Amino acid sequence: MSPEARAGDVVLLVGTMKGAFLVWSNAARAEWRIEGPHFRGESVYALALDQRGGRRRMLAATRSMHWGAVIRASDDLGATWSEPDRQNVRFPEGSDDALGNIWQIRPGRASEPDVLYCGVEPAALFESRDGGESWSPVEGLLNHEHRKRWMPGAGGLCLHTILPDPADEARMAVAISTGGFYRTDDGGRSWRPRNAGVRAVFLPDPYPEFGQCVHKVVHHPSRPERLFLQNHWGLYRSDDWGDAWVDVANGVPSDFGFAIEVHPHDPDTVYIVPLDSDQFRCVPDARLRVYRTRDAGASWQPLETGLPQHDAYDTVLRDALAADRHDPAGIYFGTRGGKLYGSADDGESWREIADDLPPIVCVKAAVIGAA
Amino acid sequence: MGITIALPGALQPYAGGSSEVTLADRFGTVGDALAALAERHGGVMDRVTDERGALRPHVNVFVDGENVRFLDGLGTALGEGSTIVIVPAVSGG
Numbered sequence: 311m312s313p314e315a316r317a318g319d320v321v322l323l324v325g326t327m328k329g330a331f332l333v334w335s336n337a338a339r340a341e342w343r344i345e346g347p348h349f350r351g352e353s354v355y356a357l358a359l360d361q362r363g364g365r366r367r368m369l370a371a372t373r374s375m376h377w378g379a380v381i382r383a384s385d386d387l388g389a390t391w392s393e394p395d396r397q398n399v400r401f402p403e404g405s406d407d408a409l410g411n412i413w414q415i416r417p418g419r420a421s422e423p424d425v426l427y428c429g430v431e432p433a434a435l436f437e438s439r440d441g442g443e444s445w446s447p448v449e450g451l452l453n454h455e456h457r458k459r460w461m462p463g464a465g466g467l468c469l470h471t472i473l474p475d476p477a478d479e480a481r482m483a484v485a486i487s488t489g490g491f492y493r494t495d496d497g498g499r500s501w502r503p504r505n506a507g508v509r510a511v512f513l514p515d516p517y518p519e520f521g522q523c524v525h526k527v528v529h530h531p532s533r534p535e536r537l538f539l540q541n542h543w544g545l546y547r548s549d550d551w552g553d554a555w556v557d558v559a560n561g562v563p564s565d566f567g568f569a570i571e572v573h574p575h576d577p578d579t580v581y582i583v584p585l586d587s588d589q590f591r592c593v594p595d596a597r598l599r600v601y602r603t604r605d606a607g608a609s610w611q612p613l614e615t616g617l618p619q620h621d622a623y624d625t626v627l628r629d630a631l632a633a634d635r636h637d638p639a640g641i642y643f644g645t646r647g648g649k650l651y652g653s654a655d656d657g658e659s660w661r662e663i664a665d666d667l668p669p670i671v672c673v674k675a676a677v678i679g680a681a
Numbered sequence: 682m683g684i685t686i687a688l689p690g691a692l693q694p695y696a697g698g699s700s701e702v703t704l705a706d707r708f709g710t711v712g713d714a715l716a717a718l719a720e721r722h723g724g725v726m727d728r729v730t731d732e733r734g735a736l737r738p739h740v741n742v743f744v745d746g747e748n749v750r751f752l753d754g755l756g757t758a759l760g761e762g763s764t765i766v767i768v769p770a771v772s773g774g
Contacts, residue, residue, distance in 0.1 A: 351773055376739045376769040377691065377728035395695060395724035400732045408731035 315387055317679030320634050322642055322663075323368065324650060325354035325672030330370055332388045333663060337677075339640050339654040342663045348388065355629070356428065358415040359676040360442070363423030366678075369442055371412035371428065379412050381428065383442055399428060399436055399445045407432050414629070415442075416472040419479065429469035433460055433486045437498075450499045451484070451492070456520050460489035463523050463542070470628055471524070475551075476531045483537075483552060488523040491539065491552050504552030509544045525568045526628040530577030538580045538607065540570040540628075542588065547607045558607025563594040569631035573656070574639050578606040581613075581633070581641060581657060583626040591625045598622040600631075600643070602657050616660035617651065624649065627671050634675040644670025683707070684714055684759060687766040688725065695724030711744055712755035714765060729767055739770040 315321070315334070322333040322342075329347030348354075349372045356371035368388055373379035380398055382391045401407040410431040418425030426438045428445065435448040451457070460467055471485035483493040483504070490505040503520035510522045523542030530536070538558075539546040543566050545559040559565035564584040573579035582601050586594045593599065597619045599612040624645040634640035641653045642663075650664040650673070683705040693700055702722065708714040712734075719726035729740050734755075736742060742749045743766040749757045759765075 374728075375772050376737065378731065378737060393694065397727040397732065400727075403732070405732070408733050408735065 315678045318636075319678040320636070320640060321359065321387070321676050321678065322632070322650070322652075323357035323359060323370075323672070323674040323676065324644055324664075324667065324670060325357050325370075325629075326644075326648070326668035326670050327353045328668035330354040330357060330372075331664075331667060333650065337636060339634075339636070339652065342652070344664055345388070347668075348391065349382075353411075353671065355411055355413050355671050356415040357672055357674050358417055358426075359674065360417040360426065361676070361678075361680065362417060362420055363441075365423075365441065367441065369415045369426070371415055373411050379409055381412060381415065381442060381445070398443075399430060401434070402447060407434070410466060411468070413468040413470045414472055416474070419474050419476050421476075421479065427472045427474070427482075429472055429484065431466040431468040432462075433457070433467045433469040433489055435469055435472065435484055435498075448498045450494065451501050454492075454501055456489065456503065459521070460486055461521070463487045471527045473527060473529060473534070473537075475534050477534060481551070483527070485524040485527045485539075487525060487542070488521060490520040490522040491524050491527060492520075493552055504548075505555070506553070507555035507557070508539065508541055508546055511543050526570045528570050528572045528580065530572045530574075533577035536577055536606070538570055538572065540567050540582060542566070545582065545607070558603070560608060561610045562601050563599075567626075568628035569626045569643060570628075571631045571633050571641070574633050574635040575637060576604070579604045579656075580607070581631060582610075583631060583643060585625060592623045593625070596620060596622045598624060598645075598651075600641070600657055600660075613653075613657045613660070615658065616653075616662075623647075629672045629674075630670050632673045632675040635677050635680050640675060642673050642675050644673045646670065684762065685764045686714065686718055687764065689768055691769065692725050692728055692767065695728065696722045707761075708759050710753075710755065710759060711742060711749055711757045711765060714759060715742075715755065739772045741768050741770050742766070743768065 318337040324331040331346035334343045352372045358369045360367045368384040384391045414429035416427045436445040473483045475481035480497045492501040527539045537548040545565045546555040547558045567584045598617040599614045601610040624647040631643040638656045641657045646669045648667040686702045
């Protein structure tokens with residue numbers, strides 16, 4: 311807990327297989343303090359800090375191997391957490407589905423400060439209109455005719471990406487592994503697959519209408535139509551909200567990977583952590599390198615200063631790469647090996663923040679006082 | 682004579698801190714008794730079964746010492762004065 315947190319402080323919300331950690335620093339981001347674990351023994355795949363509408367609410371998706379998954383909230387920066395009596399994210403009565411895990415918590419638009427979304431396994435989108443107190447499924451996607459044909463990947467059949475259009479309350483996109491990228495233009499009533507140009511190497515038709523194993527999609531709120539997609543083999547950009555995708559794997563050692571993040575102040579600057587292959591999910595050549603493009607994918611450059619460059623047999627998962635909103639931006643990532651790295655200079659140089667955490671599945675970065 | 686349901690420590694906060702719940706009625710099956718438990722303590726049952734009503738895979742329910750997974754599951758018949766014990770399986774994080 312950090313009741314003394316001040317505006318400009320940075321908190322990393324780190325979800326692991328055995329609990330969550332809050333990692334604190336000030337705007338200099340030179341020294342860090344690790345606080346936790348919260349939810350000991352429970353996996354935490356999704357975390358968020360919602361600072362809209364005058365609140366300062368942390369949300370955590372916790373999953374007990376025994377007792378299932380719930381979303382908990384903290385209004386005192388992690389000092390105390392809610393303990394929901396009932397399972398607050400649940401499929402409707404009569405559904406064939408039961409909640410497996412919660413993969414994403416996404417505060418909605420600034421214009422709708424009480425709206426949040428969460429993505430779950432088996433793949434479905436849930437919505438809260440009361441700040442995260444209660445949740446209900448988005449029926450248009452839950453009843454989509456494609457849904458029964460989506461297939462689980464190694465991590466399960468998860469909806470992991472939620473991208474509300476900040477400029478248009480009717481438009482939003484989600485991504486599903488494996489199912490692909492879907493967009494609604496009518497507030498969630500109907501959803502259409504938007505996967506033209508995205509490969510599915512594991513299907514007879516490598517360019518199907520849907521069924522791609524999309525690992526993560528990001529965009530910048532100032533240019534929401536420009537999307538960057540890390541695929542299960544393939545690195546893509548769309549300039550039209552997914553109507554068409556182009557391959558932008560220009561100069562990366564591998565176009566397989568999970569994690570992708572956009573720079574907080576430049577919609578054309580994007581970070582990825584390539585992995586060797588689907589059969590060997592470790593960084594190429596055992597060198598831990600983040601790759602950055604500053605020209606929307608026309609070229610990518612490795613960032614390795616301060617990162618281990620030999621014997622680094624480690625993996626960065628889809629939600630374990632994040633950026634804060636300072637300038638220069640802080641860039642952070644966690645590994646399955648339990649290491650947490652950070653850069654306070656847009657990724658130019660890195661330092662190890664923690665080296666013995668449980669396997670990291672989620673890293674979110676937030677600046678206190680910045681919505 | 683009713684039945685007694687023993688709760689593990691992790692579930693007692695959802696039953697007002699009680700380690701046991703006694704139900705005075707007669708019940709034909711484990712599922713019937715757990716449905717009655719759900720009406721009284723929904724938070725307990727959310728953690729024992731999923732939203733389809735299926736027993737969670739890492740939760741075991743014993744009736745008079747026998748694991749219902751090796752009997753008739755939630756359809757296992759209850760006897761007069763049966764005791765149900767809910768325990769987490771050998772697994773964890």
